[in-house]
Amino acid sequence: MQMLYVDPWRCVGCRSCEVACAVEHSSGKSLASALLERVKPRIRVIPVAMLPLPVLCMHCDSPPCVVVCPTGALKRAGDAVEYDRELCIGCRSCMMVCPFAAVSAGEDGVVKCDRCPSRLKEGLPPACVEACPTGALRFRGEEEAAREAALRVAGGLALGLGVMVEPPAEVRGPALLLMLARGAAEEPEFRPAALERFRGVLEMFSGIVASVAERGCGIPFTSASARRRRELGLAEEVDFGGEEVKRLLDATGLLRRVGE
Amino acid sequence: MRKLIFPGCVISARYPQFEAATKLLLEKLGVEAVSLGGFSCCPEPSSMQLLDRTSWLVLAARNLSLAEEAGLDLVSLCSGCTKSLLSAWRELRSEEKRREVNRYLSAVGRSYKGGSRVESILRLLYEGVGVDRVKAAVEKPVEVRAATHLGCHIYEELPEYDDIKSPRALKELVSAAGAEPVSYEGEELCCAYYVWGADRELALEQARLKLSNALDAGAECMVVVCPTCFRQFELAQIGWSRRLPVLYLSQLLALAAGVPAEKLGFKYHMVEVKLGE
Numbered sequence: 001m002q003m004l005y006v007d008p009w010r011c012v013g014c015r016s017c018e019v020a021c022a023v024e025h026s027s028g029k030s031l032a033s034a035l036l037e038r039v040k041p042r043i044r045v046i047p048v049a050m051l052p053l054p055v056l057c058m059h060c061d062s063p064p065c066v067v068v069c070p071t072g073a074l075k076r077a078g079d080a081v082e083y084d085r086e087l088c089i090g091c092r093s094c095m096m097v098c099p100f101a102a103v104s105a106g107e108d109g110v111v112k113c114d115r116c117p118s119r120l121k122e123g124l125p126p127a128c129v130e131a132c133p134t135g136a137l138r139f140r141g142e143e144e145a146a147r148e149a150a151l152r153v154a155g156g157l158a159l160g161l162g163v164m165v166e167p168p169a170e171v172r173g174p175a176l177l178l179m180l181a182r183g184a185a186e187e188p189e190f191r192p193a194a195l196e197r198f199r200g201v202l203e204m205f206s207g208i209v210a211s212v213a214e215r216g217c218g219i220p221f222t223s224a225s226a227r228r229r230r231e232l233g234l235a236e237e238v239d240f241g242g243e244e245v246k247r248l249l250d251a252t253g254l255l256r257r258v259g260e
Numbered sequence: 261m262r263k264l265i266f267p268g269c270v271i272s273a274r275y276p277q278f279e280a281a282t283k284l285l286l287e288k289l290g291v292e293a294v295s296l297g298g299f300s301c302c303p304e305p306s307s308m309q310l311l312d313r314t315s316w317l318v319l320a321a322r323n324l325s326l327a328e329e330a331g332l333d334l335v336s337l338c339s340g341c342t343k344s345l346l347s348a349w350r351e352l353r354s355e356e357k358r359r360e361v362n363r364y365l366s367a368v369g370r371s372y373k374g375g376s377r378v379e380s381i382l383r384l385l386y387e388g389v390g391v392d393r394v395k396a397a398v399e400k401p402v403e404v405r406a407a408t409h410l411g412c413h414i415y416e417e418l419p420e421y422d423d424i425k426s427p428r429a430l431k432e433l434v435s436a437a438g439a440e441p442v443s444y445e446g447e448e449l450c451c452a453y454y455v456w457g458a459d460r461e462l463a464l465e466q467a468r469l470k471l472s473n474a475l476d477a478g479a480e481c482m483v484v485v486c487p488t489c490f491r492q493f494e495l496a497q498i499g500w501s502r503r504l505p506v507l508y509l510s511q512l513l514a515l516a517a518g519v520p521a522e523k524l525g526f527k528y529h530m531v532e533v534k535l536g537e
Contacts, residue, residue: 068306070343089448090452091449092466093454093455096457096459105462205457208301208304209307209308217269217300221269222273231525232280232525234276234280235295240299242300247367247368248315248319248322248364248367257311
């Protein structure tokens with residue numbers, strides 16, 4: 001099993017990976033056709049805390065994009081997260097929940113790293129990996145990468161980088177590393193727009209969950225709700241099982257997390 | 261046929277007219293619609309699943325256990341609820357998973373044994389009742405050109421009874437009401453309500469693109485099967501120069517089945533609906 005591994009500490013911001021990605025995903029597989037077709041690279045180098053950070057699909061073990069994809073256009077297959085344009089209905093839910101902002105809007109659906117399947121078939125690494133002059137992008141076995149990532153994470157923690165969100169337990173080491181690096185982008189001028197976007201989604205989602213924990217209902221039930229119901233001949237008040245929900249969420253530990 | 265209605269919190273609190281319309285429609289179709297207190301949020305699939313999967317499954321299982329206790333299958337009026345409850349139901353086929361959630365449910369004196377099926381109102385009307393019976397119940401055909409919008413979460417069950425490449429269930433039901441389904445560019449796209457949290461511009465752009473394309477194709481209304489899509493298409497028309505009334509499927513069909521318009525709550529719509537006057 002091979003995985004794409006990002007080591008931001010080695011990245012010098014040359015953006016060769018972006019060019020190589022665009023070339024690989026152009027119809028003629030040349031720089032000319034990439035430029036003519038305005039191919040969007042699936043990897044982007046963004047500044048985080050003044051340092052360049054390559055951002056691309058991390059092919060998570062438990063990918064949030066697969067959870068929210070309503071049509072199965074995104075699915076986990078082998079060691080990659082695959083995207084099927086044919087099944088996509090353009091809801092962009094994946095774009096919103098990706099912690100790495102690694103899915104972007106395409107003219108037709110979305111665009112994300114596909115790990116260059118035709119190259120893999122020939123036994124070649126993805127184009128960005130081949131183009132990277134410093135080894136910031138590598139394609140290697142999981143254990144080897146995870147070991148190195150763990151060391152890097154420890155290093156990151158030692159440097160006092162903040163963690164943006166609690167990462168899902170199954171997210172691989174390098175993914176955690178990226179989150180740590182993203183968390184470092186606290187100064188507004190260096191904060192990438194994608195980080196803001198993810199914050200907005202988290203707030204929206206937390207709001208719904210907090211409301212469910214509070215009263216069993218995901219949105220406010222107002223006096224207007226009751227009035228409309230009465231006018232329509234429905235029961236004015238609705239029992240949303242609030243008490244039981246509270247006890248259950250207390251047992252699962254979510255209530256405590258929402259409280260924080 | 262008896263069905264237990266699962267309205268979901270958005271319809272219960274914000275759009276009770278969809279619940280009222282569904283009940284009146286089902287009555288006309290000879291389906292007994294039972295209401296039951298105690299259902300919580302389904303829970304909302306994306307947020308709860310991502311923040312804590314166990315909590316999502318436990319709350320969904322609690323809702324399913326209420327239906328099981330009542331001995332009835334659920335008909336869900338909201339696509340988000342359909343997705344959440346149906347995927348939970350599938351996951352709870354596994355005895356091991358049921359044991360896991362029942363450990364939590366026992367704290368509130370409940371357990372779930374895997375019973376009670378879940379389907380959307382779209383599926384009930386299309387498969388359970390059938391287009392022919394819906395057609396036979398029409399008293400006042402609603403002769404209007406109607407764009408249809410399936411939305412995204414319905415895809416959790418849609419492949420079981422419709423062709424997801426060219427869906428026809430919703431269009432056939434709209435035709436049964438006497439309306440003319442209108443095809444428009446981007447029909448298959450999602451309403452993008454969820455994108456609000458991330459990118460307001462993009463959310464508005466996509467909803468307005470759909471509305472514009474439907475209007476340009478000659479649509480006089482947009483028919484949806486999900487309250488969130490309804491909300492998105494109404495919100496997107498605030499501060500916009502064009503107008504396309506949005507209808508929930510049950511409202512259109514109930515109107516066709518002879519239910520008076522004033523019982524269907526059109527007065528609560530932000531975009532004026534002038535049908536059935």
